Amino acid sequence: MKLKGRVWKFGDNIDTDVIIPARYLSSTDPKVLGEHCMEPLDPSFAKKVSKGDIIIGGLNFGCGSSREHAPIAISALGIPLVIAKSFARIFYRNAFNKGLALLEADIFNEIEQGDEIEVDIATGTIKWGSREVKAKPIPPFMVELINEGGLINHLRKELEEENEKI
Amino acid sequence: MTITDKILAAHARKDYVECGEIIEAKLDLCLANDITAPLSLEEFDKVGAKKVFDPEKIIFVLDHFTPNKDIPSAENCKKIREFSKKYGIRHVYDGGACGIEHALLPEEGLVVPGDVIIGADSHTCTYGALGAFSTGVGSTDLTYGMVTGKNWFKIPESIKFHCTGTWRKWLTGKDLILHIIGMIGVDGALYASMEYDGEAISALSMDSRFAIANMAIEAGAKNGIFKADEKTLAYVKDHGTRPFLVFESDSDAHYREVFEIDVGKLDLKVACPSLPSNVKDAKELSNVRIDQAVIGSCTNGRIEDLAMAADILKNKKVSQSVRCIIIPATPKIYLEAMRSGYLEVFMEAGCIISPPTCGPCLGGHMGILAKGEKAIATTNRNFVGRMGHPESEVFLSGPAVAAASAIRGSITHPSEVV
Ligand code: SF4
Numbered sequence: 298m299k300l301k302g303r304v305w306k307f308g309d310n311i312d313t314d315v316i317i318p319a320r321y322l323s324s325t326d327p328k329v330l331g332e333h334c335m336e337p338l339d340p341s342f343a344k345k346v347s348k349g350d351i352i353i354g355g356l357n358f359g360c361g362s363s364r365e366h367a368p369i370a371i372s373a374l375g376i377p378l379v380i381a382k383s384f385a386r387i388f389y390r391n392a393f394n395k396g397l398a399l400l401e402a403d404i405f406n407e408i409e410q411g412d413e414i415e416v417d418i419a420t421g422t423i424k425w426g427s428r429e430v431k432a433k434p435i436p437p438f439m440v441e442l443i444n445e446g447g448l449i450n451h452l453r454k455e456l457e458e459e460n461e462k463i
Numbered sequence: 464m465t466i467t468d469k470i471l472a473a474h475a476r477k478d479y480v481e482c483g484e485i486i487e488a489k490l491d492l493c494l495a496n497d498i499t500a501p502l503s504l505e506e507f508d509k510v511g512a513k514k515v516f517d518p519e520k521i522i523f524v525l526d527h528f529t530p531n532k533d534i535p536s537a538e539n540c541k542k543i544r545e546f547s548k549k550y551g552i553r554h555v556y557d558g559g560a561c562g563i564e565h566a567l568l569p570e571e572g573l574v575v576p577g578d579v580i581i582g583a584d585s586h587t588c589t590y591g592a593l594g595a596f597s598t599g600v601g602s603t604d605l606t607y608g609m610v611t612g613k614n615w616f617k618i619p620e621s622i623k624f625h626c627t628g629t630w631r632k633w634l635t636g637k638d639l640i641l642h643i644i645g646m647i648g649v650d651g652a653l654y655a656s657m658e659y660d661g662e663a664i665s666a667l668s669m670d671s672r673f674a675i676a677n678m679a680i681e682a683g684a685k686n687g688i689f690k691a692d693e694k695t696l697a698y699v700k701d702h703g704t705r706p707f708l709v710f711e712s713d714s715d716a717h718y719r720e721v722f723e724i725d726v727g728k729l730d731l732k733v734a735c736p737s738l739p740s741n742v743k744d745a746k747e748l749s750n751v752r753i754d755q756a757v758i759g760s761c762t763n764g765r766i767e768d769l770a771m772a773a774d775i776l777k778n779k780k781v782s783q784s785v786r787c788i789i790i791p792a793t794p795k796i797y798l799e800a801m802r803s804g805y806l807e808v809f810m811e812a813g814c815i816i817s818p819p820t821c822g823p824c825l826g827g828h829m830g831i832l833a834k835g836e837k838a839i840a841t842t843n844r845n846f847v848g849r850m851g852h853p854e855s856e857v858f859l860s861g862p863a864v865a866a867a868s869a870i871r872g873s874i875t876h877p878s879e880v881v
Contacts, residue, residue, distance in 0.1 A: 310649055310738060314846040319825040322498045323528060323535035325505060337853035357650035357683060361846060362825075363585040365502050365601040385683055386654050387585055391601035438485045438615070448607050453510045456610070460511075 298398075298418045300377055302349040304425075306410045307338065309355035311381075313388065316359065316367040330366050331373030348375030351414060355381060355405045359388025368397040378416060380404065380423065380432065393439055394448050400432035465621040465718070466688055467656040469710040470596040474579045482717070484618045490520065491578040491595075493608045496564055497525040499583035501539045502602035504546050507609065516612030518551040522573060524564035525557045527821045532828040562793025562819040565589035565677060565761035569669075570793055575699055575707035576691040581608050586761050586843065588679040592672035593699065594691035594709060599680060619685045620719040621656040621712075622647075626663035628727030633771070633877050636671030637763055637841065637861035639663075639724070640678045641732035645742025646722070653683035655719060658712065660690065663726040669698045670767035674861075677762045678843050681739040731876060733839070734859040737847045745864045748874040753858070755838040756781075756869035757850075759790025759817070760824045763841035763862050766796050766803075772866040773805035775877050781813040782872030788830045790817040814869070826850045832857075839868045 315337045317330055324330060335342040352371065358381035359367060368391050371379065378398045382405060392399050398418050407428070408414070414425040421432035435443075445451045464472065464479065472480040474488035495503050500523055515521050523543050528536035540557070547555045556567060565586050568574050576594035580587060585599035600614070608614045624643060644651070657679050664672070672689055679687030689695070691709045699707065731745040758764070758772050769791060781787040789809050791797035797819060800806050809816055815830075823830030824842040832838055832851030837858065840850065845857035858874060867877040 312844075312846040314825075314844065314849050318848055319498075319527075319827055323533060323539060325501050337848040357653065360649060360683060361585065361680075361844065363499065363583055363587075363599040363601050365499070365583075365603060369502075383650065383653060385650070386685060387599050387601060387680075390604055394601060394603035438617075447603075449506055449510055449603055452512075452607055452610060456511055456513075 300349070300351065300416045300418065302351040302414065303347065304351055304353050304408055304410060304412045304414055305346060306353050306405065306408070307335070310357045310360055311354050312361035313359060313364050313367040314361055317364065317370040322364060322366055327369050327373035330370035334370040334374055343374060346374050346376065350376055351416070352376055352379045353381065353405055353408055354379060356383050358384050360385035363387045365391045365395060368392040368395040372397045378418070393443065396447060402430055402432040404430055465656065465658060465712045465716045466594065466690060466710045467596055467621060467686060468618060470577055470579060471616055471618060480618045482618050482620050485615055486618065487613050487615050488579050489613050490581060490608050492520050492522060492573060492580040493605055494522045494524065494564060494568065494580065494582035494584065494587060495605055496527050496584055497529060497536065497540050497543060498527045499602050499605065500543050503583060503606045503609065504542060506603055506606040510610065512610045515550050515552065515609045518553065521552045521609055522554040522568065523547060523552065523556070524561065524567060526561055526563050527825065528827050529561060529820055530818065559794060563761045563764060563821055566765055566792035566796065569593060569673070570702060570795055572702035572704040575703045575705050576695060577708035577710055581605060581614060585680045586677050588684065588686050589673055589677040589761060591676035591679065591686050591688035592669060593695055594689060596686055596688065598686050619654055619656045621658050622652055623658045623660065623718045623721045624724060625721060626659065626661040626724045626726055628663050628725040630663065630666065630726055631730065633731055633863040634729060635767070635861045636667055636674040638729055638732045639726060640675045641734050641742050641859065642729055644678065644682050644740045647682055649681060649738055649740045650683040652679065655684055657682065657684045657687040664689065665692060668767055669694055670765040673765065674762050678739070681843055731861065731864050733864060733874060734845055736845050736856040736858065739843065739845060739859060745860065745874060745876045751858065751874045752837065753785060753839050753868055753873060754836040755830060755832060756785055756787045756865050757790070757823050757830060757838060757840040757842060758862055758865050759792060760821070760842040761792065762843045764790050764792030764796065766799050768841060768862040769796065769800045769805050770803070771862045773808040775863060775866040775881055776812040776814070776870065777808050779812055779870050779880065781869045784872045785869050786830065787814040787869040788817055788823065789814050790822060791819055793819050823850050839865050839874060841865050
């Protein structure tokens with residue numbers, strides 16, 4: 298999959314409380330969650346961002362709670378991908394489970410807010426200006442899971458097969 | 464192999480596992496709360512599941528936004544109750560039976576050593592204090608677990624914290640874990656397992672061990688774990704309801720790193736805004752004024768914490784400029800605090816006593832901060848806006864510093880007030 302979008306930069310240790318503050322968690326509606334995404338850091342983020350834009354983070358992106366509302370809020374804004382130096386582990390699993398792509402690459406300091414970048418998710422190639430960087434490969438197990446359409450599709454298929462047997 | 468390797472291997476029916484290997488493990492418990500369960504239940508319907516793998520092994524605790532703070536949160540709880548009824552799930556902790564999940568499950572005897580537990584809550588790592596492997600997952604992973612009774616795990620690297628020395632007065636496990644997070648950083652144990660041993664750990668109460676395991680996630684870890692010793696076994700004998708196995712790390716187990724910590728050199732710690740790794744000694748912060756003190760949460764809302772706070776607040780008054788909110792973590796802790804006279808001490812000192820709930824810990828309700836306000840809290844996170852307004856601030860400490868600070872109205876070492 299090839300993506301092209303404008304860059305929004307957020308630094309190290311971007312936690313789930315700023316991705317989506319807990320006071321909005323009584324909703325599971327992606328639209329509501331999207332409206333408040335990154336609100337504590339930039340109250341107008343949801344309004345400024347356009348479909349296809351890409352978030353760039355530093356170390357430990359998505360640390361904090363296990364709330365799946367966090368990747369849902371990001372995806373709800375039409376953001377298909379987060380590139381960061383590293384990700385917190387629960388966020389990493391959740392994002393893949395929810396269809397938000399993540400790539401690990403150390404480009405935070407080299408890229409400017411608003412830069413246009415091009416990313417080939419399959420090969421992990423990230424291009425902007427005259428630069429080209431390769432992201433860390435996605436672990437083979439995760440690739441397999443993605444190819445199956447994520448954990449939930451995998452489960453759906455398993456259950457369908459079981460039901461057919463009955 | 465380490466204790467974590469062994470527990471995961473046993474649940475994957477393997478004799479040996481290697482770091483980095485992906486395994487599929489059988490689950491002993493799946494937990495969700497009133498915030499994360501609704502998403503899980505939506506996924507459950509979407510996949511067309513007809514039943515959960517074992518109704519006895521699914522636990523719902525309605526602790527975050529309860530007693531319900533608004534209509535959407537009340538609707539969420541209603542959905543969970545209806546789902547539980549439909550699928551025969553009886554471990555639903557609600558109303559007067561509700562307590563904060565990670566204090567409640569061990570107390571109810573639902574967790575035993577050697578278990579593999581997933582919870583749609585990042586502080587599920589708390590049960591490592593009992594020698595179980597437990598870790599937080601998202602709602603989708605939880606749904607997968609609820610339906611199939613298994614999930615995939617990558618065998619983590621382990622980091623060991625070997626702790627020696629004698630504890631000074633007022634110090635608890637919270638001070639040790641804050642010290643460790645300050646030392647290694649909020650991603651210092653990313654994807655890894657944090658294992659604790661040494662004489663200073665053996666000397667610790669179970670309540671303090673729960674606090675240490677609880678905050679593994681604040682260092683980015685997958686789990687925090689202790690070997691089950693006599694204290695653990697005594698605890699499980701009092702509370703446990705299932706047979707269990709005790710695992711132990713081999714003497715030649717591999718660790719990515721081993722840290723030696725002399726707890727005798729530690730003084731009371733405080734994590735300053737807005738990262739749990741921004742740790743200083745309480746003594747360095749005596750000019751920080753506070754507006755609120757919160758003593759509670761899945762980290763420090765247990766009886767040992769309330770006893771320590773009561774000891775400091777006895778015959779004292781909370782500063783007029785401070786709201787001091789006490790939140791016993793479970794109904795049993797509440798009752799014990801009542802019988803021991805701690806609640807009376809708190810009331811006489813001018814504290815507010817809340818029913819068991821997460822409440823202000825995650826900025827839900829029962830003590831939200833206004834713009835520019837500061838709180839000292841025995842909770843586990845101090846991220847931007849965690850307890851309210853994005854420009855409010857949270858300082859994390861153990862119960863002694865929080866209680867002493869409530870009296871003086873600024874961050875205080877307990878030796879200054881008693
Ligand atoms: S007390 Fe705080 S950290 Fe613990 S489960 Fe509740 S919200 Fe999460």
